[in-house]
Amino acid sequence: MEPRQPHLSENCRAVSDVLGRVGDKWSVLIITMLGDGPRRFNELKRMVNGISQRMLTLSLRGLERDGLVTRTVTPSTPPRVDYELTALGRSLLGPVSALSAWALDNRGEIRRAREAFDAAAVTDMQLKTAVNKYTTI
Numbered sequence: 546m547e548p549r550q551p552h553l554s555e556n557c558r559a560v561s562d563v564l565g566r567v568g569d570k571w572s573v574l575i576i577t578m579l580g581d582g583p584r585r586f587n588e589l590k591r592m593v594n595g596i597s598q599r600m601l602t603l604s605l606r607g608l609e610r611d612g613l614v615t616r617t618v619t620p621s622t623p624p625r626v627d628y629e630l631t632a633l634g635r636s637l638l639g640p641v642s643a644l645s646a647w648a649l650d651n652r653g654e655i656r657r658a659r660e661a662f663d664a665a666a667v668t669d670m671q672l673k674t675a676v677n678k679y680t681t682i
Contacts, residue, residue: 566611571596571604573641576630579614580638583629613637 613634619625
């Protein structure tokens with residue numbers, strides 16, 4: 546039996562940094578859309594419902610910076626820009642797909658848990674209000 550690794554803050558920062566990139570909603574959707582092959586910027590914009598041009602640009606730039614996406618410019622009028630997953634980006638498809646499947650499989654249970662929590666919070670707040678009302682008299 547190997548000794549357990551002590552908690553290392555540098556490891557936590559590294560994991561947090563990567564999860565910050567791949568865990569935001571736009572990056573996950575973009576990675577999923579690029580899973581079928583290269584896409585043009587405007588094609589991605591149409592496919593990723595609700596994303597602004599600026600946010601798509603920023604997300605793609607971040608994914609490119611992290612080595613998950615490549616950007617290819619083909620000189621033409623207007624210039625053609627294609628985005629494609631790198632090998633590293635393709636290796637992320639499995640975990641992202643698994644997380645997406647888990648979210649879809651469990652969305653009903655999560656919704657019910659949220660509703661129960663919210664209802665309990667309201668009841669708790671009403672009880673505290675009633676107690677405060679009677680204790681301040």
